[in-house]
Amino acid sequence: MTRPTSVRIDLAALRNNYLYARGVHGGRALAVLKANAYGHGALASAHSLASVADGFAVAFLDEACALREGGVRNPILVLEGCFNASELKIANELDLWVVVHQEEQIRLIEESRTGARFNVWLKIDTGMSRAGFRASDAANAYQRLQSTGKVSAITLMTHFARADEPGESMTAQQIETFDAATAMLRGERSLCNSAGVLVWPSARRDWARPGLMLYGTTTHGREVPELQPVMTFESRVFNVRTLEPGESLGYGATFVASERTRVGLVCAGYADGYPQTAATGTPIAVDGHATSLIGRVSMDMLTVDLTNVPNAGVGSSVELWGPRVPVAAVAQGASRSPYELLCAVKRAPLVHENVGQGIGEPLRMTGTR
Numbered sequence: 001m002t003r004p005t006s007v008r009i010d011l012a013a014l015r016n017n018y019l020y021a022r023g024v025h026g027g028r029a030l031a032v033l034k035a036n037a038y039g040h041g042a043l044a045s046a047h048s049l050a051s052v053a054d055g056f057a058v059a060f061l062d063e064a065c066a067l068r069e070g071g072v073r074n075p076i077l078v079l080e081g082c083f084n085a086s087e088l089k090i091a092n093e094l095d096l097w098v099v100v101h102q103e104e105q106i107r108l109i110e111e112s113r114t115g116a117r118f119n120v121w122l123k124i125d126t127g128m129s130r131a132g133f134r135a136s137d138a139a140n141a142y143q144r145l146q147s148t149g150k151v152s153a154i155t156l157m158t159h160f161a162r163a164d165e166p167g168e169s170m171t172a173q174q175i176e177t178f179d180a181a182t183a184m185l186r187g188e189r190s191l192c193n194s195a196g197v198l199v200w201p202s203a204r205r206d207w208a209r210p211g212l213m214l215y216g217t218t219t220h221g222r223e224v225p226e227l228q229p230v231m232t233f234e235s236r237v238f239n240v241r242t243l244e245p246g247e248s249l250g251y252g253a254t255f256v257a258s259e260r261t262r263v264g265l266v267c268a269g270y271a272d273g274y275p276q277t278a279a280t281g282t283p284i285a286v287d288g289h290a291t292s293l294i295g296r297v298s299m300d301m302l303t304v305d306l307t308n309v310p311n312a313g314v315g316s317s318v319e320l321w322g323p324r325v326p327v328a329a330v331a332q333g334a335s336r337s338p339y340e341l342l343c344a345v346k347r348a349p350l351v352h353e354n355v356g357q358g359i360g361e362p363l364r365m366t367g368t369r
């Protein structure tokens with residue numbers, strides 16, 4: 001008997017969500033696959049999107065290398081850009097697009113001696129104050145890049161701090177700052193992450209950069225019925241017992257039965273990525289019926305209330321999140337974000353379904369760091 005815990009990934013849903021995101025935004029869209037595609041498996045996700053996606057985005061060079069080594073030929077943007085000269089050399093060899101968000105990265109391009117030309121995405125900070133050139137320095141950074149003679153294209157980009165808050169004026173302010181800073185600069189533009197795509201029509205330009213919505217969830221507080229959950233985190237009940245009134249359950253004895261309570265023991269815990277902070281009452285489905293977590297989540301197990309699911313027993317299927325239990329609802333029950341929950345999934349095997357077509361030949365890697 002093997003442990004019945006797994007993470008099913010519906011790649012048809014992923015393709016659906018990508019096409020929906022691009023359709024809403026218009027223009028082209030980079031599917032953001034950083035952090036192992038938010039826990040969904042970057043390579044499998046890339047292959048399943050390869051025939052439809054305009055390109056991909058990852059956080060850093062190694063993530064891009066893994067996709068190229070796995071045979072992905074689509075454009076890949078490296079969102080943090082390169083950290084040193086040898087990374088820039090590899091980026092060029094693997095035909096990657098690079099974000100340039102600080103002085104040092106312009107200097108690396110100026111000093112590169114490969115004779116290569118780079119497809120650069122120039123990141124402008126319009127209020128997030130994290131990465132990117134200040135709006136007042138944008139034109140200067142642009143001119144410096146141009147005068148290196150080593151850039152084949154410059155795409156102008158920025159990133160939103162509060163796009164998932166529909167009534168919030170900061171996003172409108174960021175759009176205005178971006179437009180003013182780039183008014184005199186030629187090149188394509190990219191502003192929208194998922195929330196930008198869904199909430200801010202005025203931010204739509206040449207390229208979208210959707211991440212979270214590709215995986216079928218959102219944080220802006222509105223239902224988007226066209227988006228389909230991609231990940232189903234599932235397990236089974238492997239023991240059942242009944243608590244008498246006054247008996248406590250689990251670490252910390254945080255749950256004390258006030259009446260007879262049927263409890264199912266489930267083979268998944270925080271070591272699999274289910275949030276330890278999930279509180280009693282967090283939704284879970286058993287054999288398709290809505291019920292909830294009770295007691296504290298353990299490393300390898302958790303407990304679920306079966307009092308109102310009388311037909312459930314050992315072997316019953318458990319959906320921790322997926323089509324019946326929105327990951328956003330679990331995130332809320334755990335005081336976490338859906339981003340964090342999806343990225344945290346580990347140990348339980350990923351099972352990719354509806355793989356589709358588009359698998360290329362692996363590229364031979366050259367160069368070392």
Ligand SMILES: *Cc1c(COP(=O)(O)O)cnc(C)c1O
Nearest residue numbers: 032079159193194209210211212
């Ligand atoms: C992660 C990231 C995205 C995707 O954001 P979502 O909110 O997941 O859609 C887009 N752009 C940049 C620069 C990012 O770092």
